Amino acid sequence: MARPEPTREQKRRALISAIALAAMALGIYLVMMFKVFVTL
Amino acid sequence: MHLKHLRAPGVLAAAASILPAFANYHVDILEPVTPISKDIYNLHWGILWVCVAIFVVVFGAMFWSILRHRKSRGAKAAQFHENTTIEVIWTIVPFVILIAMALPATNTVLAMKDASNSDMSVKITGYQWKWEYDYQQDGVKFLANLATPRAQIDDYHGDSAPKNEHYLLEVDNPMVVPVGKKVRLLITSNDVIHGWYVPQLGVNQYGIPGFVKEAWFTVDKPGIYRGQCSQICGKEHAFMPIVVDARSEADYAAWVKEMKAKTPPALPEAVPQQAPGSAAAAPEQVAAAAPAAGAPAAGASAKPADGKSTFDSVCTVCHTAGVAGAPKFGNKADWAPRIAQGKAALYNSALHGKGAMPPKGGNAALSDETVKAAVDYMAAAAK
Amino acid sequence: MSATPADVHGHDHAHGEAHDHHGPPHGITRWLYTTNHKDIGTMYLWFACTMFFVGGTMALAIRAELFEPGLQFFDPQFFNSLTTVHGLVMIFGAIMPAFVGFANWLVPLQVGAADMAFPRLNNWSFWLLIPAAILLLGSFLAPGGAAASGWTLYPPLVIQQGIAVDMTILAIHLLGASSIMGSINIITTILNMRAPGMTLMKMPLFVWTWLITAYLLIAVMPVLAGAVTMLLTDRHFGTSFFNAAGGGDPTMFLHIFWFFGHPEVYIMILPAFGIISQILPAFTRKPLFGYASMVYATASIAILSFIVWGHHMFTVGMPAAGNLFFMYATMLIAVPTGVKIFNWIATMWRGEMTFETPMLFAIGFLCLFTIGGFSGLVLAIVPVDITLHNTYYVVAHFHYVLVSGALFAIIGGVYFWIPKWSGHMYNEALGKLHFWLSMIGFNVLFFPQHFLGLAGMPRRIPDYALQFAEWNMWSSIGAFIFGFSQLIFLYNMVTTVRGGKPAAQKQWEGADSLEWTHLPTPMPYHTFQTPPVVK
Numbered sequence: 035m036a037r038p039e040p041t042r043e044q045k046r047r048a049l050i051s052a053i054a055l056a057a058m059a060l061g062i063y064l065v066m067m068f069k070v071f072v073t074l
Numbered sequence: 075m076h077l078k079h080l081r082a083p084g085v086l087a088a089a090a091s092i093l094p095a096f097a098n099y100h101v102d103i104l105e106p107v108t109p110i111s112k113d114i115y116n117l118h119w120g121i122l123w124v125c126v127a128i129f130v131v132v133f134g135a136m137f138w139s140i141l142r143h144r145k146s147r148g149a150k151a152a153q154f155h156e157n158t159t160i161e162v163i164w165t166i167v168p169f170v171i172l173i174a175m176a177l178p179a180t181n182t183v184l185a186m187k188d189a190s191n192s193d194m195s196v197k198i199t200g201y202q203w204k205w206e207y208d209y210q211q212d213g214v215k216f217l218a219n220l221a222t223p224r225a226q227i228d229d230y231h232g233d234s235a236p237k238n239e240h241y242l243l244e245v246d247n248p249m250v251v252p253v254g255k256k257v258r259l260l261i262t263s264n265d266v267i268h269g270w271y272v273p274q275l276g277v278n279q280y281g282i283p284g285f286v287k288e289a290w291f292t293v294d295k296p297g298i299y300r301g302q303c304s305q306i307c308g309k310e311h312a313f314m315p316i317v318v319d320a321r322s323e324a325d326y327a328a329w330v331k332e333m334k335a336k337t338p339p340a341l342p343e344a345v346p347q348q349a350p351g352s353a354a355a356a357p358e359q360v361a362a363a364a365p366a367a368g369a370p371a372a373g374a375s376a377k378p379a380d381g382k383s384t385f386d387s388v389c390t391v392c393h394t395a396g397v398a399g400a401p402k403f404g405n406k407a408d409w410a411p412r413i414a415q416g417k418a419a420l421y422n423s424a425l426h427g428k429g430a431m432p433p434k435g436g437n438a439a440l441s442d443e444t445v446k447a448a449v450d451y452m453a454a455a456a457k
Numbered sequence: 458m459s460a461t462p463a464d465v466h467g468h469d470h471a472h473g474e475a476h477d478h479h480g481p482p483h484g485i486t487r488w489l490y491t492t493n494h495k496d497i498g499t500m501y502l503w504f505a506c507t508m509f510f511v512g513g514t515m516a517l518a519i520r521a522e523l524f525e526p527g528l529q530f531f532d533p534q535f536f537n538s539l540t541t542v543h544g545l546v547m548i549f550g551a552i553m554p555a556f557v558g559f560a561n562w563l564v565p566l567q568v569g570a571a572d573m574a575f576p577r578l579n580n581w582s583f584w585l586l587i588p589a590a591i592l593l594l595g596s597f598l599a600p601g602g603a604a605a606s607g608w609t610l611y612p613p614l615v616i617q618q619g620i621a622v623d624m625t626i627l628a629i630h631l632l633g634a635s636s637i638m639g640s641i642n643i644i645t646t647i648l649n650m651r652a653p654g655m656t657l658m659k660m661p662l663f664v665w666t667w668l669i670t671a672y673l674l675i676a677v678m679p680v681l682a683g684a685v686t687m688l689l690t691d692r693h694f695g696t697s698f699f700n701a702a703g704g705g706d707p708t709m710f711l712h713i714f715w716f717f718g719h720p721e722v723y724i725m726i727l728p729a730f731g732i733i734s735q736i737l738p739a740f741t742r743k744p745l746f747g748y749a750s751m752v753y754a755t756a757s758i759a760i761l762s763f764i765v766w767g768h769h770m771f772t773v774g775m776p777a778a779g780n781l782f783f784m785y786a787t788m789l790i791a792v793p794t795g796v797k798i799f800n801w802i803a804t805m806w807r808g809e810m811t812f813e814t815p816m817l818f819a820i821g822f823l824c825l826f827t828i829g830g831f832s833g834l835v836l837a838i839v840p841v842d843i844t845l846h847n848t849y850y851v852v853a854h855f856h857y858v859l860v861s862g863a864l865f866a867i868i869g870g871v872y873f874w875i876p877k878w879s880g881h882m883y884n885e886a887l888g889k890l891h892f893w894l895s896m897i898g899f900n901v902l903f904f905p906q907h908f909l910g911l912a913g914m915p916r917r918i919p920d921y922a923l924q925f926a927e928w929n930m931w932s933s934i935g936a937f938i939f940g941f942s943q944l945i946f947l948y949n950m951v952t953t954v955r956g957g958k959p960a961a962q963k964q965w966e967g968a969d970s971l972e973w974t975h976l977p978t979p980m981p982y983h984t985f986q987t988p989p990v991v992k
Contacts, residue, residue: 040571040574040650044574044649044650047648047649048574048575048645048646048649048650051574051641051644051645051648051649052574052575052641052642052645055640055641055644055645055675056637056641058675058676059637059641059675059678059679060679061679062676062679062680062683063679063680063682063683065683066679066680066682066683066684066686066687066713067683067686069687069698070686070687070690070696070698098923098924098925098926098927099908099927099928100908100911100912100924100928101908101911102908102911102912103844103911103912104911104912104913110840111844113840114840114841114843114844117838117840117841118835118838118841118844118911121834121835121838121841122835125831125834125835128831129827129828129831132798132799132802132827133824133827135802135806136802136805136820136823136824139802139805139806139807139808139810140805140810140820143741143805143806143807143808143809143810144809144810144811144812145742145809145810145811146811149807149808149809149810150809151741151742151743151807151808151809151967152743152806152807152808153743153744154746154807155743155744155745155746155747155748156746156747156748156749156750157803160803161747161750161796161800164795164796164799165792165795165796168791168792168795169792172788172789172791172792175788175834175838176784176785176788176838179784179838179839179840179841180781180784182839182840183777183780183781183784183839183840184777186840186843187776187777187780226527227527227528227920228527228528229527229528229529230528230529230530232529234527237526237527237923239923240922241526241922241923242526242920242921242922243922261774265613266611266612266613266614266617267611267613267614267707269772269846269847269915271846271847271913271915273844273912273913276840276843276844277843278772278843278844278846278847279772279774280772280773280774282701282707282708282773282774283613283701283707284700284701284702284706284707285701285706285707285708285774287773287774288774289774300922301913302913302915302918303915304772304846304847304848304915305611305772305847306537306606306607306611306614306916306917307614308534308537308605308614308617309532309533309534309537309605310533311533311537311915311917311918312533312915312918312919312920312921313533313920427617428619431617432617
């Protein structure tokens, strides 16, 4: 079926955005977890 | 959901009976009796009037617009969608109003944080679920428990006893203070976070286990001021009220003398002697640890190792009905797997808490032996 | 800004419907495997609706117990579980998923994209909610009952409890992962998938508010995850982050929790601002006043939300300087919030208003949210907060901003867009009845709680002193009116989705975003496969 396909350029930029945002979220979590690892 | 218990006719009848019974439609902060709570009272009213004025102006404009600019009246939509001047004005004007609000509030904040030059200090410790007062200078120390009998609270079958005037806001040993003296409070907790909150004194301070926090008040007017624990602290959070009895200096001195006479001198433990309440009266009390040091005679005869009286005064709160998963008293099915784990495990759960059960059933002042005796008593009953 | 979406040209209807003969697959797999933003949006909204009724049932149970003094129905421990889970369910199960549902439906349509940037990630984001909800609600069956510490989960109280707390922590982790994945999707879609000519400052305000909200979510959900992980290690792995006996500090949890918690409050209100900013121009037939300042105000609120967490903690005993800083910062938020209110009223000014149900809910939002804003200002003043902290005044305040704020916006938004989504028009008379009963029920329910708080009634108590009896009784009566009138909404929406009078392409005369101007009603399953050209 005709699932809409984004363009190549859109896919590339979307992937970069997503990786940056995911890194931001993970980074914040890991900064806090670093404290946990140090304590354990 | 347990909503099936909702008895609609009963509820309606209750509504009808409550209406004429008391007419307590308070709409204001209770009468302030300390300099700080008077400041709070005035600040609140000042801000409230500013808010009301803004509300009337802004929503006056809105409702005028709603009435006039409707399609049904033939209004035609204007097409403006910005106006820098007015946008700047309604950014700056609120800012100025806020500064005017913040200035007097700042003075009060600085005043309420200044507990220096106090006349006396009282260390207040929150327990699940009662308060301990320790007068640093006068050497008086006691526990304050809820004084409302359980029979007035439990209404599961619609048959609770008539309620006292100060239902849930009454204690066995009120905190007595002299009027006109700056009383410094050192507030902490023994188990979880509690909140020492007496609205009329303008004090609301968390007691945090492991930390001592400061607050203070100076009562202007003799009287009895009531409050409650303000921070959820477990099952009986609603049942650990605070009563402050402000008396003249002479009456206060007399009270100190009386309390000292009652307190047995030089107890071995740091906490006041726990007197398990007499078996007849105690089950009526919520978390009725004991009338504590202030109450004479009650526990003098019953010494710690009496498991039954401890059960009747403390454990019964949960273990008789099987509250929050607690094994029911005398129920073999509940107890068998627990007993099978051995006495040591049972003692450990009782002393240090397990699941919804707080350490020592929430009564941290009990000695380990007393708790163990109560465990033995319960285990024996379920064999 | 002159370039609002009203200026969108090129009403070439052929763009959107080239492939409308491709309908969705049938059966349960349509919903399990779907990557279609409309289907996922629908599932989010039904999930939120279900949780709203579950949480609402808990609220009614609470109000039944509080109808009169004495313990009539529940054991106090169970009562505490009810207040705790009611809060968690309404925040994480009802309000937030409802807004994500709106985002799924509307963000691609309003920026002219064919779908979300990551359709499969979108599917995962939704389906993670189901195990989370099962864990959260299933914890009632755990020994000792569900978490009973208040939704704020303060240690050491929360450490005392049983496995239900671990289930709740796991549920929060799942919900957090779902929110973060959803946010990444939304940001990426907005930044990369806009139609040619749809510049950022031409986007409808709903899209703007969600862009900012998604950034807030990505910044603070990991903080909450960290806080609850620390709770978990304190409970089971011998750490002492929040235990003074081991060198920790319970206050630290409060700081971390509210560093998450305050932005969370704006996560629940900014999309509501967006919805209201769409509804008002549609029914005043007039462009939104101060589009640019609305965007800047939203961004300011979001930034300020990171430096005001301490106002939840004025009673923990911070130094005077700390209390003063948080008081000033909190009061500052009144400025951008005020700008928004003024802009909305200026939008209505000299408009050509009609008062269909979405407009009624928007006006209800304006009035009641502002009352909640004022009580927020009162609570920002440290000395006044000291006497009102953890009383029913606070309960009244946050229900004014979350029920008559966020929830009214959600309900208004559903009435607004349901014609577009379902292709059918809802029953206007029932909608108006629903609005008026909600409005009356809500105010009878929550306005007296201000008085209870002023008189010193603490929150989270199953039983209370006699002087609080009268207002509690009124509050409970209001609760039952409000609660049961939501069934009208449910009935109205179910019948609308299943059939009814066909709706027009542009059902509302003043609506101006792409879904109204460019797409037919009912919409095809796939839209904007060829992006529209926005000028």
